[in-house]
Amino acid sequence: MTAAAHRPVAAVADGVDPALLVDIRRLVIARDGRRLLDGVDLAIAPGRIISLIGPNGAGKSTLVKVALGLIAPDEGTVRRRPGLRIGYVPQSLAVDRTLPLTARRFMTLADIRGRRATAAEIAQALAEAGAEGLENRSFHSLSGGEAKRVMLARALLQAPDLLVLDEAAAHLDMPGQIAFYRTLRTIRDRRGCGILLVSHDLHLVMSATDHVLCLNGHVCCSGHPDDVSRDPAFLALFGPMGAEALAPYHHAHDHVHDHVHIHGAGAADDCTAGCRQTGSTHPHS
Numbered sequence: 001m002t003a004a005a006h007r008p009v010a011a012v013a014d015g016v017d018p019a020l021l022v023d024i025r026r027l028v029i030a031r032d033g034r035r036l037l038d039g040v041d042l043a044i045a046p047g048r049i050i051s052l053i054g055p056n057g058a059g060k061s062t063l064v065k066v067a068l069g070l071i072a073p074d075e076g077t078v079r080r081r082p083g084l085r086i087g088y089v090p091q092s093l094a095v096d097r098t099l100p101l102t103a104r105r106f107m108t109l110a111d112i113r114g115r116r117a118t119a120a121e122i123a124q125a126l127a128e129a130g131a132e133g134l135e136n137r138s139f140h141s142l143s144g145g146e147a148k149r150v151m152l153a154r155a156l157l158q159a160p161d162l163l164v165l166d167e168a169a170a171h172l173d174m175p176g177q178i179a180f181y182r183t184l185r186t187i188r189d190r191r192g193c194g195i196l197l198v199s200h201d202l203h204l205v206m207s208a209t210d211h212v213l214c215l216n217g218h219v220c221c222s223g224h225p226d227d228v229s230r231d232p233a234f235l236a237l238f239g240p241m242g243a244e245a246l247a248p249y250h251h252a253h254d255h256v257h258d259h260v261h262i263h264g265a266g267a268a269d270d271c272t273a274g275c276r277q278t279g280s281t282h283p284h285s
């Protein structure tokens, strides 16, 4: 964590919705004279699953770091609900394979507000994450899917108001991804927590998400998955394969990009074709 992580973020004086877990407005993050994020709004309410999608280098991880409080905004405001508890599930963990480490030990590496988790709490969290009975397994022997669920269980120990998952379904096969997203929805339903996902898996993201934010430095489009899937900006970014992965959607764009996007296979050369911004994730906008 950098020194910037400890800098206080600006508070929004007016129009604050105290129910929001995270409230980001007109965010600018600039590095080396380049705006990595430009004018981004993101509001995360309890009980909502929000997915960040976008091509490589779109700023998804940067936005997550801002939401987590690891990066302070250069412009704009970031407000987190006072006392907000965040559970973070990384894409993967680099754990020294020479270290003997059971799943239980792994889960106690982080304190729960100054104390160690009890065996019962660990068992309960593992069960909720769909990793029941893995306590005594070597962490290194777990499959990608099992390790992901143990990391989710560890995040649940924090009784999070907000779960943040970076590349939630990475390293999981299709059945594993479907099952994992189903687990996330169950957790959301049971706990009422907000969930912020970063994912490259358009199909699953769309099927499991309440709200999608399509980033490419700025918010290209956002809204319900059905709507985003018909947005010309989305189609320009992700091309025919993206269009196939998603239901058609309606969205008007009123800005024209002045830069070329990084695209996946089959994508258009850029998203100047009708890419005009009207979308916002913010209920106040």
Ligand SMILES: Nc1ncnc2c1ncn2[C@@H]1O[C@H](COP(=O)(O)OP(=O)(O)OP(=O)(O)O)[C@@H](O)[C@H]1O
Binding pocket: 031, 032, 036, 054, 055, 056, 057, 058, 059, 060, 061, 062, 063
């Ligand atoms: N500290 C930094 N200094 C300069 N540039 C940075 C810094 N951090 C990130 N970037 C750049 O900002 C852009 C966005 O990076 P970021 O990791 O947020 O994208 P991403 O959408 O998560 O990408 P990916 O899908 O490839 O993981 C990239 O071009 C990256 O090189």
